[in-house]
Amino acid sequence: MTDPLRYIPARVRRQVLDANCAYCGGPFPTEVDHVIPVAQGGSGDLSNLAAACEPCNREKLDFTPAEWRAWRESEGLPWPPPGRIGYIREAVQQVLDSGVSPSDLAEAAAAYARRDAS
Structure with a gap:
Protein backbone atom coordinates (compact mmCIF):
# COMPACT_ATOMS: atom_id res chain seq x y z
CA MET A 1 0.00 0.00 0.00
CA PRO A 82 28.83 19.99 -3.10
CA GLY A 83 26.17 17.94 -4.94
CA ARG A 84 26.94 16.20 -8.23
CA ILE A 85 28.72 19.16 -9.80
CA GLY A 86 30.95 19.57 -6.76
CA TYR A 87 31.87 15.88 -6.72
CA ILE A 88 32.74 16.03 -10.42
CA ARG A 89 34.86 19.16 -9.87
CA GLU A 90 36.70 17.45 -6.98
CA ALA A 91 37.40 14.37 -9.10
CA VAL A 92 38.68 16.43 -12.02
CA GLN A 93 40.86 18.50 -9.69
CA GLN A 94 42.35 15.34 -8.16
CA VAL A 95 43.21 14.07 -11.64
CA LEU A 96 44.74 17.40 -12.61
CA ASP A 97 46.69 17.55 -9.34
CA SER A 98 48.05 14.05 -10.03
CA GLY A 99 49.99 15.40 -13.02
CA VAL A 100 47.99 13.66 -15.74
CA SER A 101 47.98 15.79 -18.87
CA PRO A 102 44.64 16.78 -20.39
CA SER A 103 45.56 14.96 -23.63
CA ASP A 104 46.33 11.75 -21.70
CA LEU A 105 43.04 12.12 -19.85
CA ALA A 106 41.13 12.63 -23.13
CA GLU A 107 42.85 9.61 -24.65
CA ALA A 108 41.99 7.44 -21.62
CA ALA A 109 38.35 8.61 -21.73
CA ALA A 110 38.11 7.77 -25.45
CA ALA A 111 39.60 4.30 -24.83
CA TYR A 112 37.14 3.74 -22.00
CA ALA A 113 34.22 4.78 -24.22
CA ARG A 114 35.40 2.45 -27.02
CA ARG A 115 35.67 -0.44 -24.53
CA ASP A 116 32.11 0.14 -23.29
CA ALA A 117 30.76 0.41 -26.84
CA SER A 118 32.10 -3.01 -27.82
Missing part, protein backbone atom coordinates in the same frame (compact mmCIF):
# COMPACT_ATOMS: atom_id res chain seq x y z
CA THR A 2 1.29 3.44 -0.93
CA ASP A 3 1.75 5.96 1.87
CA PRO A 4 -0.39 8.95 0.80
CA LEU A 5 2.04 11.40 2.41
CA ARG A 6 4.95 10.01 0.40
CA TYR A 7 3.07 9.62 -2.91
CA ILE A 8 3.68 12.55 -5.23
CA PRO A 9 1.55 12.82 -8.38
CA ALA A 10 3.47 13.05 -11.66
CA ARG A 11 2.31 16.61 -12.45
CA VAL A 12 3.42 17.82 -9.01
CA ARG A 13 6.74 15.98 -9.39
CA ARG A 14 7.35 17.72 -12.74
CA GLN A 15 6.47 21.10 -11.22
CA VAL A 16 8.84 20.62 -8.27
CA LEU A 17 11.68 19.30 -10.42
CA ASP A 18 11.57 22.36 -12.67
CA ALA A 19 14.25 24.00 -10.51
CA ASN A 20 17.81 23.50 -9.31
CA CYS A 21 18.57 21.36 -6.28
CA ALA A 22 17.26 23.25 -3.24
CA TYR A 23 20.35 22.32 -1.23
CA CYS A 24 23.47 22.43 -3.43
CA GLY A 25 22.03 24.50 -6.27
CA GLY A 26 23.03 21.91 -8.86
CA PRO A 27 21.15 21.63 -12.13
CA PHE A 28 18.98 18.70 -13.14
CA PRO A 29 17.63 17.45 -9.81
CA THR A 30 16.03 14.03 -10.09
CA GLU A 31 14.27 13.61 -6.75
CA VAL A 32 11.51 15.33 -4.82
CA ASP A 33 12.36 15.86 -1.15
CA HIS A 34 10.03 16.52 1.76
CA VAL A 35 11.68 19.59 3.31
CA ILE A 36 10.19 18.71 6.70
CA PRO A 37 10.42 14.91 6.57
CA VAL A 38 7.25 12.86 6.78
CA ALA A 39 8.90 11.07 9.73
CA GLN A 40 8.88 14.43 11.55
CA GLY A 41 5.30 15.31 10.66
CA GLY A 42 5.95 16.95 7.30
CA SER A 43 3.15 16.95 4.77
CA GLY A 44 2.96 16.06 1.11
CA ASP A 45 1.79 19.61 0.30
CA LEU A 46 3.56 21.43 -2.52
CA SER A 47 4.88 23.96 0.00
CA ASN A 48 6.81 21.16 1.74
CA LEU A 49 8.36 19.71 -1.42
CA ALA A 50 11.70 20.67 -2.93
CA ALA A 51 13.82 19.58 -5.87
CA ALA A 52 16.90 17.64 -4.82
CA CYS A 53 19.76 15.88 -6.53
CA GLU A 54 20.33 12.27 -5.51
CA PRO A 55 23.47 12.91 -3.39
CA CYS A 56 21.74 15.64 -1.38
CA ASN A 57 18.50 13.74 -0.88
CA ARG A 58 20.33 10.57 0.20
CA GLU A 59 22.47 12.41 2.72
CA LYS A 60 19.65 14.56 4.12
CA LEU A 61 17.73 11.47 5.23
CA ASP A 62 15.07 12.42 7.80
CA PHE A 63 16.76 15.66 8.87
CA THR A 64 15.18 19.06 8.46
CA PRO A 65 17.45 21.38 6.46
CA ALA A 66 18.61 23.08 9.69
CA GLU A 67 19.38 19.73 11.35
CA TRP A 68 21.20 18.50 8.25
CA ARG A 69 23.30 21.67 8.08
CA ALA A 70 24.17 21.40 11.79
CA TRP A 71 25.17 17.75 11.30
CA ARG A 72 27.36 18.56 8.27
CA GLU A 73 29.07 21.39 10.14
CA SER A 74 29.63 19.17 13.21
CA GLU A 75 31.34 16.66 10.89
CA GLY A 76 33.54 19.40 9.39
CA LEU A 77 31.74 19.18 6.05
CA PRO A 78 30.98 22.26 3.96
CA TRP A 79 27.60 23.93 3.64
CA PRO A 80 26.05 23.94 1.17
CA PRO A 81 26.92 20.38 0.15
